Amino acid sequence: MKRGLLALCVALLALVAWVVFDNFADGVDTQASAVSGPATAELVAQGAYLARAGNCVSCHTAPGEVPYAGGRALATPFGTVYASNLTSDAATGLGHWNAQHFWRALHHGRSKDGHLLAPVFPYNHTSLITRADSDALFAFFQSLAPVARATPAHELRWPFGTQAAFAVWRSLYFKPTAFHADAQQSPEWNLGAYLVQGLGHCAACHSARDALGASGALDDLSGGVMPGVNWYAPSLLSVTETDLAHTPTAEIVRLLKTGQSSHAWVSGPMGEVVQNSTQYLRDDDLRAMATYLQSRAQQALRDSREPDPAAPSRKPSARSVANGAAVYKDHCAQCHGEQGQGKAEVYPALAGNRAVHMPNITNLVQTLTYGGFSPVTHVQPQPYGMPPFVLTLSDRDMADVLTHIRQQWGNQAPTVTEFDVSRVRVLQTH
Amino acid sequence: MKLIWTFWACLIWSTSAHALDTSMAERTRACTHCHGEQGKAGPDGYYPRLAGKPEGYLFHQLQNFQQGRRHYDLMARLIEPLPEAYLRDMAQYFSSLHVPYPAPALNASGVSANVLARGKALALHGDASRGVPACVSCHGAQLTGVAPDVPGLLGLPLDYLNGQLGAWQSGQRRAHAPDCMAQVVKRLASDDLMAVAQYLARQPLPANTSPVSLSVLRASNPAPTKQQVATDARTDATPAATTWTCGSAPGVVGVQP
Numbered sequence: 001m002k003r004g005l006l007a008l009c010v011a012l013l014a015l016v017a018w019v020v021f022d023n024f025a026d027g028v029d030t031q032a033s034a035v036s037g038p039a040t041a042e043l044v045a046q047g048a049y050l051a052r053a054g055n056c057v058s059c060h061t062a063p064g065e066v067p068y069a070g071g072r073a074l075a076t077p078f079g080t081v082y083a084s085n086l087t088s089d090a091a092t093g094l095g096h097w098n099a100q101h102f103w104r105a106l107h108h109g110r111s112k113d114g115h116l117l118a119p120v121f122p123y124n125h126t127s128l129i130t131r132a133d134s135d136a137l138f139a140f141f142q143s144l145a146p147v148a149r150a151t152p153a154h155e156l157r158w159p160f161g162t163q164a165a166f167a168v169w170r171s172l173y174f175k176p177t178a179f180h181a182d183a184q185q186s187p188e189w190n191l192g193a194y195l196v197q198g199l200g201h202c203a204a205c206h207s208a209r210d211a212l213g214a215s216g217a218l219d220d221l222s223g224g225v226m227p228g229v230n231w232y233a234p235s236l237l238s239v240t241e242t243d244l245a246h247t248p249t250a251e252i253v254r255l256l257k258t259g260q261s262s263h264a265w266v267s268g269p270m271g272e273v274v275q276n277s278t279q280y281l282r283d284d285d286l287r288a289m290a291t292y293l294q295s296r297a298q299q300a301l302r303d304s305r306e307p308d309p310a311a312p313s314r315k316p317s318a319r320s321v322a323n324g325a326a327v328y329k330d331h332c333a334q335c336h337g338e339q340g341q342g343k344a345e346v347y348p349a350l351a352g353n354r355a356v357h358m359p360n361i362t363n364l365v366q367t368l369t370y371g372g373f374s375p376v377t378h379v380q381p382q383p384y385g386m387p388p389f390v391l392t393l394s395d396r397d398m399a400d401v402l403t404h405i406r407q408q409w410g411n412q413a414p415t416v417t418e419f420d421v422s423r424v425r426v427l428q429t430h
Numbered sequence: 431m432k433l434i435w436t437f438w439a440c441l442i443w444s445t446s447a448h449a450l451d452t453s454m455a456e457r458t459r460a461c462t463h464c465h466g467e468q469g470k471a472g473p474d475g476y477y478p479r480l481a482g483k484p485e486g487y488l489f490h491q492l493q494n495f496q497q498g499r500r501h502y503d504l505m506a507r508l509i510e511p512l513p514e515a516y517l518r519d520m521a522q523y524f525s526s527l528h529v530p531y532p533a534p535a536l537n538a539s540g541v542s543a544n545v546l547a548r549g550k551a552l553a554l555h556g557d558a559s560r561g562v563p564a565c566v567s568c569h570g571a572q573l574t575g576v577a578p579d580v581p582g583l584l585g586l587p588l589d590y591l592n593g594q595l596g597a598w599q600s601g602q603r604r605a606h607a608p609d610c611m612a613q614v615v616k617r618l619a620s621d622d623l624m625a626v627a628q629y630l631a632r633q634p635l636p637a638n639t640s641p642v643s644l645s646v647l648r649a650s651n652p653a654p655t656k657q658q659v660a661t662d663a664r665t666d667a668t669p670a671a672t673t674w675t676c677g678s679a680p681g682v683v684g685v686q687p
Contacts, residue, residue, distance in 0.1 A: 063510070064497035272511055335459070346456070370507045371460050382516055385460030388504045 023116060023167045026176065028104040030112070039139035047140025050133050053285070054126070054199035055277035059083040069093070069147040074120055075228035076213060079156035081120040089146035094138075102138040103131060108176050116166040118154055119174065125218060128179040128198035173214040185295075192292025193219070195285060200277075205233040205269065221296060225362060230427045231268040232362040234355075236293055237300035241358050244297035252290035253283065259375040264355065265348040266375060267367055275375035313414035316403050320415075324404030327397050331389065332405070340409045346384050350405045357406055357413035364416075365424040368398050395421040454523040460508060461520070470529045475587040481527040484641045486578035488521035490606065490678045499604040500597075531585040531635045541628050549629025552622060553583075560617045563674060565626070568610075568684040571650040573633070575641035579679035582641060583630050591627035599623065606677035610684065614674070644681050651683075 051057065051068075060083045062071035070085035070093075085093040094102070101112040109123035110116055117123060129137075159165045179198060181190040196202050197218040207216030208224030216222065223235030234241040242264070244252060255261040256278040259271060266274050278286065316324070335347040342349030350356050355363060369390045374383035393401070399418045406413035455468070461480070466472050469480030480488060494500040496509055496517075509517065538546065551557075553573070556564035565573060568580055575582035583591075597603035598615035605611055615623065642650075674684035 064493060275511060346451070370504065371463075372508065373460065373512060375511070376513055376516055382454075382457050382519060384457050385508070387460045387463030388508060390504065391464075 019167050019171045022171045024110075024114070026104065026108040026110065028100060028108065030098065030100045030104065039142065043136050043139045044143045045140075046133075047136035047138065047143075049280070049282075050137050050199060051140055052277055052280040053195060054137075054201070055273055056086065056137075058272055058276045060086050065149070066147045068141065068144055069149045070151050071149055073152075076120060076156075077227050078160040078213060079154065081118050081154045081156065082152045083121075084151045085147065085149050086141045087144040087147040087149075088142050089148050092148050092150045093144075093146060094141050095146060097138075099135050099138045102141075103134045106134050106137075109170065109174065116163055116170065118156070118161075118166065119169060119213070122201040122204045122215075124174050124177075124215075125198055125201035125204060127174075127176045128194065128218065130179070133199075169212060169214070172212070177218070186291075188288045188291050189295060190292075191285070192288035192290070195289050196221075196292055200289065202236070206236055219296070221293070223360075225360075226269060229269060230362065230424070231366055232358075232360045233269070234358060234360075237297050239297075239301060241354065241360075242297070243354060244294050245301045247294065249287060249290035249294055252293060253286040256281070256286050256289065257283075258377055258379050260345065260348075263352060265353075267355070267372060268363060271372070271375040275377065279375070279377045314417075316400070316407075316415045320400045320403060323397065324400035324402075327393065327401040328404050331392065332401065335386070336405075340405060340411075345380070351409035351411060353411075357411050359414070361402060361416055361420055362424050364402050365398060365421055366428075368393065368402070369425065369428065395425060454519070458520055458523065461524075464504075468527050468529050469524045470527075471585075471587070475535075476589050476593070478586055478590050479531075480524040481529040482639065483525060483581055484575050484577045484579055485521050485525035486679075487575070487581045488524055489518055490579065492517040492521060494603075494605065499606075501602055528640075531639055534585075534632050534634060536588060536632050538632065541632075545625045546629055546632070548622065549625035549627070552618075552626045553629055557618070557622075562614055562617050563684045565630075567651055568647075568674070568676070568679070568682055570642045570647055572636045572638075572642070573630070574636065574639050576647045576679070576682060577641040577643055579676075580641070580682055582639070584633050584635050585639070586631065588627060588631035591631055592624065595623040595627055596620075608675060608677050610674045610676035610679075647682065 057067050059072055059074060060070050061067045062069070062073075065071060066087070068086040070083050072083045074081045074083060087093040088095045090096050097112050104110050105112075105117065106123065106126040106129050108127070109119065109121065154161050179194050182193070185193075203218055203220050204215050205226050206223055207220040208222070209215050209227055213227070215224070221236035223233055223238065223241060225232050236242050236244055239245060247261070247263075251261040251263075255264055255266065256274065258279070259266045259274040281289075332350075336342050336350050337347075340350035340353075342351075358364075367386065369388060371386040371388040373385035374380060376383055389398075396418045399416045399421045402416040402421070405411065406416065455462075458469075462469055464472050464477045465480050466477065471477060471479035491500065492509055492512075493514075495502065495506045496512075498506075500506075552562070553565040556562045556567065565583060568576070569583050570576050570580070573583045594603060595615055598612055599618075599620070601612070603612075618626075676682055676684070
């Protein structure tokens with residue numbers, strides 16, 4: 001008995017020692033000397049471009065504040081995390097950092113003083129970033145005028161905010177990784193993979209998170225509900241959701257550049273991604289991302305036994321059909337058209353729109369509830385918008401009108417019930 | 431020949447019927463759904479009018495919603511991702527609309543004469559004992575606002591006025607510092623706020639509803655004394671301040687009674 005207890009203690013100690021070693025023994029020498037050369041204007045410009053590709057600005061900027069000065073509150077199921085100040089301010093930003101510190105933060109997820117960063121910062125993805133790109137990013141952030149803005153302390157429920165919790169989480173889910181090119185694929189495909197899996201951190205939203213908040217593998221693009229904001233980031237592999245397997249790469253590029261393509265318009269958090277990040281990317285980089293994404297979707301299609309899209313489920317009642325048509329006529333047809341045809345570049349068509357017949361109705365309910373504007377881009381600096389309908393339409397009305405648009409004009413998606421709508425609405429934060 | 435003409439007629443008809451409506455009216459339909467056609471106030475007596483309000487004021491309100499100084503979830507969510515340039519365009523658009531005001535929905539009945547008298551006194555003369563300036567000293571002699579940053583106070587629903595004054599009092603509504611309106615409201619009792627809302631909601635609009643210029647405002651106010659004190663936190667407890675400066679309306683100097 002005693003011996004058993006002793007063995008248990010030893011095993012526990014060994015586990016703790018392993019977790020500590022696993023998290024803190026990254027061996028990065030952070031002595032300032034001999035780490036990087038002087039930042040040239042080209043390096044700074046390259047860093048600015050990479051920061052766009054990583055959409056750093058969206059999280060690291062509080063509403064109405066100086067870009068990259070941090071402070072934006074990010075809601076998680078475990079509490080609120082505040083993004084840090086990336087400007088060159090010595091006291092509150094990265095002013096006292098060197099390129100080694102910065103590399104260690106991206107690659108190992110540790111701060112200048114060595115403490116473990118909250119994994120809301122997607123360092124599982126930034127770990128893939130090359131040292132050269134890390135140095136360019138660092139040069140760019142160092143070039144930003146210092147903004148004295150202290151980052152508030154995270155407000156995470158105990159024990160989730162402790163270093164011990166971060167350490168255990170990291171041992172379970174995080175391993176510093178370099179990008180390994182696939183020799184079977186083209187350089188363009190590999191560039192796309194590097195951008196999608198690294199800076200782009202697409203899987204941070206486009207994969208499901210588990211009970212401890214961990215997203216899927218770096219290349220898991222199978223879709224998932226984003227906790228905190230209650231939007232569904234669709235699967236980039238599925239034929240029924242985004243159908244990238246059959247979408248020409250030029251159309252994928254157009255979607256990332258403008259927020260619109262022939263059969264899809266971005267909305268919700270992806271609108272922010274287009275507005276702050278992808279619209280700024282060079283066409284060759286966007287083509288590389290599109291090539292990689294399309295290839296992954298085609299591979300998934302070959303691998304899968306995906307069933308044919310289900311026939312409309314339960315038939316809606318005559319009352320629902322009549323109500324759905326009436327609500328559509330009163331509130332939707334003026335912009336989206338009598339036949340759901342929309343208006344080119346102004347209002348999205350609902351006929352043949354993949355977002356409309358996706359099995360998961362979260363985004364449809366979010367859009368009806370809160371409305372929204374298309375992303376502001378170079379080609380559309382004054383986008384058109386949709387008003388919130390939460391005060392106009394009941395859950396019943398929403399269900400009926402969603403059923404209407406999902407089963408008209410050739411659309412064939414399952415009926416939406418009032419219960420389906422309320423299941424999404426109950427997760428909406430107020 | 432006839433066929434060619436028919437073809438051209440059809441072509442012209444179809445292009446005009448499907449012409450892209452690029453107007454700001456079309457672009458701001460998400461706004462006018464609640465704020466009414468042309469931004470002339472919503473149907474339910476809560477959503478305020480936007481048409482003809484001073485451009486700077488409208489822009490500041492959009493910023494205030496975006497940056498958490500005003501709170502209305504639907505409004506904040508809707509405009510959250512929009513950049514400053516587009517918000518300015520929207521403010522400019524609604525400011526440029528000159529739509530006639532309806533007559534006030536309320537008349538003198540339903541409220542006591544004492545309340546209306548108290549409201550009128552506050553609006554036109556302020557309250558020297560509390561260090562509260564008159565509404566007219568910043569919002570213009572006719573209460574139609576001052577271009578470009580100070581809103582008019584007439585033609586607003588009673589519920590909206592009560593809601594806003596209550597929000598200023600509780601700190602739910604704020605403006606750029608120094609936040610003069612918050613300081614003024616916090617010096618008044620709830621009864622006073624309700625009285626001034628009751629008064630304002632009943633006033634007919636003057637013939638000219640446009641905001642006045644800063645020089646007209648200055649001419650209508652008595653000359654301020656030499657002692658000027660900014661209403662920042664340090665001077666909050668100093669009702670002796672003789673003038674007010676406002677972060678959201680540079681150039682306006684309200685006068686203490």
